[in-house]
Amino acid sequence: MPRAGLSTAAVVDAALDVVDQQGIEGLTLAAVAGRTGVAPPSLYKHVRSLSELRTLVGERVLNEMADRFIAVVIGYSGDDAVTALMHAYRAYVGEHPRRYAAVPFDPLHSEALVEAGQRVLNVCLAVLRGYGMSDSAAVHATRCLRALAHGFVSIETNGGFGLPEDLDETYDQAIQMFLASLPRP
Amino acid sequence: MPRAGLSTAAVVDAALDVVDQQGIEGLTLAAVAGRTGVAPPSLYKHVRSLSELRTLVGERVLNEMADRFIAVVIGYSGDDAVTALMHAYRAYVGEHPRRYAAVPFDPLHSEALVEAGQRVLNVCLAVLRGYGMSDSAAVHATRCLRALAHGFVSIETNGGFGLPEDLDETYDQAIQMFLASLPRP
DNA sequence: CTTGAAAGTTAATGCCAATAGCTTGTGCGC
DNA sequence: GCGCACAAGCTATTGGCATTAACTTTCAAG
Numbered sequence: 078m079p080r081a082g083l084s085t086a087a088v089v090d091a092a093l094d095v096v097d098q099q100g101i102e103g104l105t106l107a108a109v110a111g112r113t114g115v116a117p118p119s120l121y122k123h124v125r126s127l128s129e130l131r132t133l134v135g136e137r138v139l140n141e142m143a144d145r146f147i148a149v150v151i152g153y154s155g156d157d158a159v160t161a162l163m164h165a166y167r168a169y170v171g172e173h174p175r176r177y178a179a180v181p182f183d184p185l186h187s188e189a190l191v192e193a194g195q196r197v198l199n200v201c202l203a204v205l206r207g208y209g210m211s212d213s214a215a216v217h218a219t220r221c222l223r224a225l226a227h228g229f230v231s232i233e234t235n236g237g238f239g240l241p242e243d244l245d246e247t248y249d250q251a252i253q254m255f256l257a258s259l260p261r262p
Numbered sequence: 263m264p265r266a267g268l269s270t271a272a273v274v275d276a277a278l279d280v281v282d283q284q285g286i287e288g289l290t291l292a293a294v295a296g297r298t299g300v301a302p303p304s305l306y307k308h309v310r311s312l313s314e315l316r317t318l319v320g321e322r323v324l325n326e327m328a329d330r331f332i333a334v335v336i337g338y339s340g341d342d343a344v345t346a347l348m349h350a351y352r353a354y355v356g357e358h359p360r361r362y363a364a365v366p367f368d369p370l371h372s373e374a375l376v377e378a379g380q381r382v383l384n385v386c387l388a389v390l391r392g393y394g395m396s397d398s399a400a401v402h403a404t405r406c407l408r409a410l411a412h413g414f415v416s417i418e419t420n421g422g423f424g425l426p427e428d429l430d431e432t433y434d435q436a437i438q439m440f441l442a443s444l445p446r447p
Numbered sequence: 448c449t450t451g452a453a454a455g456t457t458a459a460t461g462c463c464a465a466t467a468g469c470t471t472g473t474g475c476g477c
Numbered sequence: 478g479c480g481c482a483c484a485a486g487c488t489a490t491t492g493g494c495a496t497t498a499a500c501t502t503t504c505a506a507g
Contacts, residue, residue, distance in 0.1 A: 080472060080485065107463065118465075119486055127464065182420035194422075216427045220414070221436045223422075228413020229405070235367035237379075237408075242401045251406045254443035258435075265454065265503060292494065303496075304455055312495065 081115050085123045088113065089133045093176065096134060101179040104131065132187045135180040139193035142169055146200045156256050158204045159222070163252050166226045167233075174234040198223075208259050218259060225251055266300050270308045273298065274318045278361065281319060286364040289316065317372045320365040324378035327354055331385045341441050343389045344407070348437050351411045352418075359419040383408075393444050403444065410436055 091112045095104050106127055110117040124130045149165040150158050170177040184191045201219040210218065229251060232238055238247075276297045280289050291312055295302040309315045334350040335343050355362040369376045386404040395403065414436060417423055423432075 083485080105463065106465090115485095116487060117463085118467095118488085121465075122485055182417060182422045184421060184424065191424075213427055216425050217432045217435050220417075220423055220427075220429075220432045221410075221439060224413035224417060224436060225406075225410050226413070227417060228409035228411070231416070232367060232405075232409060232412060236369060237367045238405055239369065239376075240401050242398055242405075244405075247402045247405045250402050250443075251409060254406060254439060257442060258439035268454080290494065291496090300454090301456065302494085303457085303498095306496080307454055 081113060081119075083113060083115060083119070083123055085133070088120060088123045088130065089137055092130055092134050093137065096175050096179045097173065098175075100175045101131070104134070104179070106130070128186075131179070131181065132190055134176075136187070136189050136193045138173070138176045138180050139190065139197060141176075142166075143193065143196035143200060145169055146197065150200060150204055154204075154207045156259075158207070159256060159259075160252055162200065162204055163222070163226055163248075163255070167230050167248060170230040170234055177230070177234065205259070209262055210260060214260075221258065222255060225255055266298060266304075268298060268300060268304070268308055270318070273305060273308045273315065274322055277315055277319050278322065281360050281364045282358065283360075285360045286316070289319070289364070291315070313371075316364070316366065317375055319361075321372070321374050321378045323358075323361045323365050324375065324382055326361075327351075328378065328381035328385060330354055331382065335385060335389055339389075339392045341444075343392070344441060344444075345437055347385065347389055348407070348411055348433075348440070352415050352433060355415040355419055362415070362419070390444070394447055395445060399445075406443065407440055410440055 088109060091109045092104055094112060095108045099108065104127075106117045106120050109130070110120055113120075120130075124133070146162055146165050149161050153161055181190070184194055198219065201222055202215055205215045205218050205222075208215075208218075229248060233244060238244060273294060276294045277289060279297060280293045284293065289312075291302045291305050294315070295305055298305075305315075309318070331347055331350050334346050338346055366375070369379055383404065386407055387400055390400045390403050390407075393400075393403075414433060418429060423429060
């Protein structure tokens with residue numbers, strides 16, 4: 078009986094592979110077990126349940142997004158920073174559409190998931206701080222940004238935009254719309 | 263063996279009840295069978311599979327939305343119509359959050375689902391036609407409207423907006439943002 | 448009154464999550 | 478080097494679900 082040398086992190090790695098290939102509804106313990114060369118019940122040594130695994134996957138994805146957004150935004154401010162952020166958002170989802178769809182937006186699942194979500198949120202808030210808005214105004218603007226970006230990419234990746242018009246152009250227009258709504262110093 | 267007198271429509275009705283109460287992941291044939299007083303395999307006389315049932319549910323929901331949007335928009339034009347439409351969108355999802363979440367945005371599921379989606383789309387396009395945009399510009403604007411409305415309500419209903427700021431205010435601001443992006447005749 | 452299709456039924460298969468209880472690697476103290 | 482405890486595996490089992498097959502019963506048209 079050779080030992081596979083698993084860990085919670087390794088299980089989540091395998092789960093991400095499964096999600097990338099088969100989508101969130103294909104994420105089963107059987108699939109992860111197959112990929113890690115282990116019998117399905119063995120996974121319970123590293124993960125409490127399928128539900129917990131899903132939460133861990135979501136947490137990883139949100140942290141991945143936050144890392145990228147921070148990297149992309151550093152050194153920019155104002156409209157440049159907002160534009161970079163929104164493009165990075167769309168680019169991430171374009172590269173990993175199934176991962177993005179695997180994030181449970183319902184944060185009541187776990188503490189760590191909430192925290193990862195906050196990291197993403199804080200990038201937005203920090204970028205908007207440069208516009209001299211009150212804290213409350215920044216919150217409203219952040220919500221608009223999230224709604225716009227999330228709405229666009231989730232419709233886009235689900236094939237919901239059927240018409241032939243160029244999607245890059247639509248997204249640029251959406252960014253312009255958002256920028257125009259921000260106060261000018 | 264008394265006969266239950268089912269039909270495809272009745273099965274979808276029961277499925278909508280299940281979705282309203284337990285959400286889309288609670289939509290099982292067993293649950294629908296229980297609610298209709300029938301054994302699970304009997305449902306196959308009216309529905310090809312669980313997957314088809316989900317598609318039928320989505321189709322019903324989209325048509326329900328289109329009906330409401332048409333009703334709400336009639337008699338208005340311009341900013342009033344856009345405002346009414348966006349409020350109706352949010353109101354519908356607020357009243358039936360689980361139904362809305364049950365719509366598969368992936369339209370490759372069925373012809374009828376695509377058609378129902380088009381009905382919703384056409385309301386948006388018709389409302390925007392009043393601004394004297396080219397067809398192509400109207401498509402881009404419609405996409406922005408959909409992205410904004412869908413993004414907002416889906417984050418909202420999933421509890422993704424954690425901070426205490428008033429959500430009505432954010433949504434009004436989002437509407438203003440969208441209106442400001444439209445050409446003024 | 449008969450008959451046949453439609454609407455049900457029960458039985459069975461296979462997949463999956465989850466639990467229980469057993470076996471075996473493996474690092475740690477000695 | 479030696480044993481021991483725990484961690485990491487395993488097999489077996491249960492229970493829920495979708496789905497199929499093969500049947501029985503209702504019911505309406507002729």
